[in-house]
Amino acid sequence: MEHMTLCIDISKCTACRACQVACKNWNQLKAEQTQNRGTHENPPDLSANTWNRIVFMETRLADGKIDWAFFNDRCRHCEDPRCMEGAESLPEAIVRDDSGAVIFTEKTRELDFDDVASSCPYGIPRKDDVSGRIVKCTLCVDRITHGLKPACVQACSTGSLNFGPRKEMLRFVEARVKALGAEANVYPDPMEDYNTLWILPLNSKHYPLAQAMPIPRRHRMAKTRMPMAVGVAALAAAGLMHFRERGLHDPHRKQGETNR
Amino acid sequence: MTNHWIDIRNSDYILAMGSNPVKNHPISFKWIMKAIEKGATLISVDPRYTRTSRKAQVYAPLRSGSDIAFLGGMIHYLLENKLYFETYVREYTNASFLIHPDFMLPGDNQGVFSGLKGTETTEGFIDGKYDKATWAYQRDDKGNILKDKTLQDPHCVFQLLKKHFSRYNLEIVSSITGTPPDKLLAVYATYAKSGAPDKSGTVLYAMGWTQHTVGTQNIRAMSIIQLLLGNMGVAGGGVNALRGESNVQGSTDHGLLFHILPGYLKTPKAGQETFAAYNTANTPQSADPLSANWWRNYPKYSASLLREFYGQEVALEEAYRYLPKIDAGVDYSWLTIFDLLYQEKFKGFFAWGQNPACSGANCNKGRQALTKLDWLVNVNLFDNETASFWRGPGMDPKQIKTEVFMLPCAASYEKEGSLSNSGRWMQWRYKAVDPPGKALPDADIVNALFQRIRALYKAKKGVFAEPILKLRWEYGPKDAAGKVTHIDPHRVAKEINGYFLEDKVINGKLYNRGTLVPGFTSLADDGSTSCGNWLYCNSYTQEGNMSARKNKDDPSGIGLYPGWAWSWPMNRRILYNRASVDLDGKPWQPEKPVIEWHLNVWKGDVADGGWPPLASGEKSRYPFITQTEGHGHIFGPGLADGPFPEHYEPLESPMEKNLLSAQFISPVLKRFDRSTTSDVNLRASHDPRYPLVCTTYRVTEHWQTGVMTRWQPWLAELEPGMFVEISSELAAEKGIKTGEIVIVKSARGQLEAVAMVTVRWAPFTIAGKTIHQVGIPYHYGWVTTAERKYAANDKKPQVFTFGDSANIVTPNIGDANTMIPESKVFMVDVVKKA
CATH class of the missing domain: 2.40.40.20 (Barwin-like endoglucanases)
Known part of the structure; x- marks a missing residue:
């Protein structure tokens, strides 16, 4: 199948959360017993039953203006998926599809969850205690391989979620960033390494990704896998980012002046 | 909506006030965004910074309940700075009309308009009622309204408007609203730009404007602004209520409320003893030959409605006698019904598709009121706080006598029928799945209920049985005994559209008895046509079900999509569209014309009447055809609380006094x-x-x-x-x-x-x-x-x-x-x- 990419234009998101509901509907994921924790954001974290969610962040800027960002968090579908490192004991458990989707197969049951979870710099994988599988966004591989858009994209009414052939999407991203002005940028960086891309209209410090460090680029062309020790060292180098991004998933996040 | 959802994309200035469309009408944002992408400015005015504010280029906060002060300040700003659209105001609104010389404005009359009779208290007048004699237009002896087209006469609407809102200066408005003056000015200056003839501005409002003691006047204030800026009738303009329920437009159109019958015909009053008296009371007269005065057709619509209800076997006069009459001055609105119930004035209640134990204001009282019922029927999809009120918080089931019946009904996807959206589109919907268990479509529950009630009347001869016994009921297939077995939504839709009851020739064309009426201009006052709702006449014709159409062509280029579903009236997509052109029929906005006079016909949308443009003289008609005088109402003499909006505090306010006058809250409220x-x-x-x-x-x-x-x-x-x-x-x-x-x-x-x-x-x-x-x-x-x-x-x-x-x-x-x-x-x- 053609190489595809999903692009999230933050400037068009209204936090209606149709994407969250559509994901649960298509993938038949259970609702969670949530509570209002003083924010509209819910469920509080990604989970075995929540594969994408909108993170809300509000700040009063120095000039009194309000900055209110909605960030749709989910799997980045890396070109060179770090989570596959955690599956080295059973390489076929996590596969990268031609479409660009990184897929956790049923064989993830046999993997050590901590290995997989700790290898992902974005804190995405979750253990489904019912099935025993490790789960996350599939890029709706069961839809896209039949010519459909992912369920979340189908449900998005504002054009915030976009999906298409990779080359087309990269052109789209560049055009949108240009249109949105000097501060606009693409996350993650460099965009060539990911199949889920975010268009950020403002500097990334305005989003719950503040000061994210770029992940050291791996050389996919050199097919040799890094020895484990090097991998760990690379992770350590990316430690700050790892920590920050995992901070996204802290259910005890403080609300208030900076409602992260 | 005077316009429709897609039309938002044609707007240059979009004011979201009294609404939060991005959050509560999420799909509307698709059209707002298209407008913004073409260069439009979105303005958000809301007590808190909302998701709409987040997407807006201009945001201003205001204290809830101060909208009239805010908008009054805008009217003041537009007039002071001469930013209104002068030709439009002079020709298409009642700005030039002269008002009774004894008319007094609140600024000169203790905060109230002339004519108030009420009790004076420390908060101003209460329990008041207006005698509107001084709110009348000045007329010559032939009944023609006196006008001053120079807009200079001190008694003309324009000068009165100017004087009234001169009190709403920036300083006082800011003190009342809490909006900083620079933010008021930012909103005023931005929205004023829509007054350029080739620009349009729209207002998107919702319950943030209606749910106030001055709700109607909130919308009146904005209507005045839209008329001053020439924003009515144009693409991307209008006064647009974003309705909170997918079919609430349909429910009001079809007479859900106590004071109206289908098509906004009036509920008969006790004093109107004959059909002629009823029609006379509700049919306005205009001496001006240039005024279409559309409601002059009232007797055609009321007669056709009676024919639909009772058929040709019952004389119109007799059918009118069958209609329930309300006592003059008595209101049967929600709050009053629950007050009466609380006082044990009635014993049974159908809570149909509603949940008053949660939806009614002051619902602790409402929940107590429910305990006074002998029986309660709850028609709904699920158990709710109303059906289970007897076991709710603070209730002792042993002490409650009410017998509750739960009738499960079909959800919208479990039945066929139509709904009418905010943009007045009637859209046909098909059944996707069967309803679960014993659940039935609401109409079938009504049918079963009606059959039982009629049988009881037949058997036991109740008081005044004829209205029930003689009611026409041709809404579905019948069994051998002549009883309708279930409701066919197509038959209902056809009854709403209406039939010819006699063979007729109209404009040289023969229409056979029993065929569907092509449009409301064919309806007659002599009983020769039937029509369940004149506004929906043309929705289901001999050509078929117009509301089921799915043609995606847009020859207009402005998103009218005339072949998609059907819009009342007569598939007109933008109301008052004759105001979108100049006196020669040329569009004010050539880039996005709604209609245009071309080779002696109107091109574009279905014009608000086929008459030629105003410059062509006596064959023409003024653009606001449903107003008796044909002009947009800057001065609105029909309302209970004043011909102009005036700021009053809410019933409960943080203020010690009203900063504008001695009158604290509106003087004419039911307390x-x-x-x-x-x-x-x-x-x-x-x-x-x-x-x-x-x-x-x-x-x-x-x-x-x-x-x-x-x-x-x-x-x-x-x-x-x-x-x-x-x-x-x-x-x-x-x-x-x-x-x-x-x-x-x-x-x-x-x-x-x-x-x-x-x-x-x-x-x-x-x-x-x-x-x-x-x-x-x-x-x-x-x-x-x-x-x-x-x-x-x-x-x-x-x-x-x-x-x-x-x-x-x-x-x-x-x-x-x-x-x-x-x-x-x-x-x-x-x-x-x-």
Whole structure:
């Protein structure tokens, strides 16, 4: 199948959360017993039953203006998926599809969850205690391989979620960033390494990704896998980012002046 | 909506006020965004910084309940700076009309208009009623209205408008609204640009404007602005109510409310003893030959409606006698019904597709009122707080006599039929799945009920049985005994459209008896046609079901899509479109013409009447065809509370006095807090116990009282419970932390909520003092909570919600014209839970 990419234009998101509901509907994921924790954001974290969610962040800027960002968090579908490192004991458990989707197969049951979870710099994988599988966004591989858009994209009414052939999407991203002005940028960086891309209209410090460090680029062309020790060292180098991004998933996040 | 959803994309200036479309009408944002992409400016005016504010280029906060002051300031600004569209104002509005010389404005008359009779108190007048004699136009002896087209006469509407709103200067408006002057000016200056002839501005409003004691006047204020700026009738213009329910437009069109019959015909009054007297009372007269005065056709529509109800066998006069009459001056609105029920004035109640135990203002009173019923029938999809009121908080089932019947009904996807959206489109919907169990479409429940009632009348000969026995009931296939077995929505739709009851030749064309009427100009007052709703005449014709059309062509280029569904009236997509052209029929906005006079016909949308443009003289007609005088109402003499909007404080206000006049609240309100049941209708205004202004609103994820959405686990997990949004300043003052449970209390009740501390709600400075405002969502109720007791056969929600209805704290007071409750502003306190 053609190489595809999903692009999230933050400037068009209204936090209606149709994407969250559509994901649960298509993938038949259970609702969670949530509570209002003083924010509209819910469920509080990604989970075995929540594969994408909108993170809300509000700040009063120095000039009194309000900055209110909605960030749709989910799997980045890396070109060179770090989570596959955690599956080295059973390489076929996590596969990268031609479409660009990184897929956790049923064989993830046999993997050590901590290995997989700790290898992902974005804190995405979750253990489904019912099935025993490790789960996350599939890029709706069961839809896209039949010519459909992912369920979340189908449900998005504002054009915030976009999906298409990779080359087309990269052109789209560049055009949108240009249109949105000097501060606009693409996350993650460099965009060539990911199949889920975010268009950020403002500097990334305005989003719950503040000061994210770029992940050291791996050389996919050199097919040799890094020895484990090097991998760990690379992770350590990316430690700050790892920590920050995992901070996204802290259910005890403080609300208030900076409602992260 | 005078316009429609897609048309928002044609707008240059979009004012979202009294609404939060991005959150509550999410799909509307698609069209707002298309407008913004073409260069439009979105303005958001809201007490708190909302998701609409987030997407807007201009944002201004205001204290809830101060919209007339805010908009009055805009009218003042437009007039002072001569930013109005002069030709439009002179030719198409009643600005030039002369008003009775004795007419007095509130600025010269203790804060009220001339003609008020009421009781004077320290808060100004109460229990008032206006004698509108001085609100009349001056006329010559032939009945023609006197005008001054130079707009200079001190008695002309334009000069009165100028004088009235001269009191609404920036300083006083800012003191009342709490909006900083620079932000007022930013909104005024931006929106004023829509007054350029080739620019359009639209207003998107919702319950944020209607749910006030001055709700109608909020919308009147904006209507005046739209007329001053020439924004009515044009693409991307209009006054657009974003309706809160997918078919609420259809329900009002078809006469759901007590004061109207289908098509906005009036409910007969007790004094109107004959059909002729009824028609005379409701058919306006105009001496001006250039006024189409569309309602002159009233007798055609009322006669056709009676024919639909009772057929040709019953004479029109007799059929009229069968219609229920309401006593003059008595209102049967929601608040009054529940007040009467509380006083045990009636014994049975159908709660049909509604949940009054949560949806009614001051619902503690409403819940108590339900205990006075002998029987209650609840027609709904799920159990709700109304059906189970007898086991709700504070109720002792042993003490309650009411017998409750639950009739399960089909959801919209489980039946065929039409709905009418905010943009007046009637859209046909098909059944997707069968309803579960014994659930039936509502119409079939009505049918069964009607058959039983008629059989009882037949058998037992009730008092005044003819209206029931003779009612026509041709809405579905019949069994051998002649009884309709089930309702066929197509037959209903055809009855609504109407039939020829005799062979007729109209404009040389023969229409056979029994065929569908092609449009309401074919309806007759002599009983030769039937029509269930004249506005919907043309929706289901010999050509077929217009509302089921799915043609995606848009020859107009402005998104009219005339072959998609069907829009009332006569498939017209933009109302008052004759005001979108100049006197020669040339569009004010050549880039986005709605209609255009071309080779002696109107091109574009279905024109508001086929008459030639105004410059062609006596064959023409003025553009505002449903107004008796054909002109847009800058001066609106028909309302209960004044021909111009005037700022009054809400029933419950943080203010000690109205900064504009000695009249504190509107003088013509129905005051339940002063009635015999005043112990349950409490009011606390400017009361230190309740220092915080509170408003209510909705979230994207829930619908109405949440009866459908609270049971939907994917929605419940997104917004799982009652919250109160409070500013970080107020939270610091009260030591409240985000996420903790607090009590919100008003004079009428209290409820638990999770504190949502936010920087998006800044305190207001009102008349030099700091005033805090808070807000709570509407949707919750105790039936889906974890804390309640569940009986063995009770359905349990997969995701429990937290908290009870916002209406526990709202006041039961209604708008002076509509009786819509003032749910958008009242006084509360928020305290930490002990």
